[in-house]
Amino acid sequence: MRRGKVIRLPAAQPEPSDERDLVEVHRCDRAEALVVRALLESEGIPTLLRAHLAHSVHPFTVGDQGEVVILVPAQAAEQSRSLLAYLAPDPPSP
Numbered sequence: 001m002r003r004g005k006v007i008r009l010p011a012a013q014p015e016p017s018d019e020r021d022l023v024e025v026h027r028c029d030r031a032e033a034l035v036v037r038a039l040l041e042s043e044g045i046p047t048l049l050r051a052h053l054a055h056s057v058h059p060f061t062v063g064d065q066g067e068v069v070i071l072v073p074a075q076a077a078e079q080s081r082s083l084l085a086y087l088a089p090d091p092p093s094p
Contacts, residue, residue, distance in 0.1 A: 022048060022071040025080045033068035045076045
């Protein structure tokens with residue numbers, strides 16, 4: 001009898017040890033933050049999203065009110081910034 005292929009779930013990412021060791025690498029809205037977080041974690045960089053609002057309570061926001069800050073450990077900040085700059089360079093000036 002042939003068995004199906006087992007696909008193992010990825011191991012949990014280690015949480016940063018201390019919040020003071022975190023560095024801001026990007027600011028954006030909630031939707032973009034989830035994509036950036038997935039990108040960074042796929043490269044093995046643990047991330048923390050911080051916002052001033054609870055998005056489950058206030059799902060609709062306007063402008064900077066819904067801004068999310070993406071934090072990474074200080075030792076991974078340069079790698080994170082270069083990865084984001086490589087994948088999403090600044091748009092050309094008109």
